[in-house]
Amino acid sequence: MARTQTTVRIRRPAAVVFDAIERHGRVNDPAWEPEVLAVEPLATGPLRVGSRVAMTRRDGGRTHTTTYEVTAFDPPRRLAIRHVDGPMDFALEFRVEPVTDAETDVTATVDMSPRGKLRVLAPVFALTGPRRNARISAAMVKAIEASTAAEPAGEALAPA
Numbered sequence: 699m700a701r702t703q704t705t706v707r708i709r710r711p712a713a714v715v716f717d718a719i720e721r722h723g724r725v726n727d728p729a730w731e732p733e734v735l736a737v738e739p740l741a742t743g744p745l746r747v748g749s750r751v752a753m754t755r756r757d758g759g760r761t762h763t764t765t766y767e768v769t770a771f772d773p774p775r776r777l778a779i780r781h782v783d784g785p786m787d788f789a790l791e792f793r794v795e796p797v798t799d800a801e802t803d804v805t806a807t808v809d810m811s812p813r814g815k816l817r818v819l820a821p822v823f824a825l826t827g828p829r830r831n832a833r834i835s836a837a838m839v840k841a842i843e844a845s846t847a848a849e850p851a852g853e854a855l856a857p858a
Contacts, residue, residue: 699787699811702831706839707803710846712796715804716774718842719792720745723768723777729841731834733757740765747771750782787811800848806835 726737740750749768764784778791793805
């Protein structure tokens, strides 16, 4: 299994950052990851442990849909998912840590392991995973900072 971990700093309060990550789990934002074409929750209501979402993406010229399930939901600190089908065992965890009232560190940890015939590509995923995680994390920072208002100093939103 290949594991990659990237930590980025976002110039927004932790509650705002967590809300943006949670919203991204329900509504596609191509600014984060252009390969993702659509996300569709499979039930109504807010995300919670056990929620499932269908994600359609295009990788290597092929379009496929996979289902992921929320495995941890602890606002405003942690959100984790795992794919329940598809060609890989794949898990993603976001840990959200306030640095100041207006800045937050987000650590994204990805565990992936190809299944079946794709197992021969495991070394390739191990080499490309860190670069991909860093690219997506940098895009996440830009998307969150662009889509949320900066709070004036001393007036950060209180965690919900």
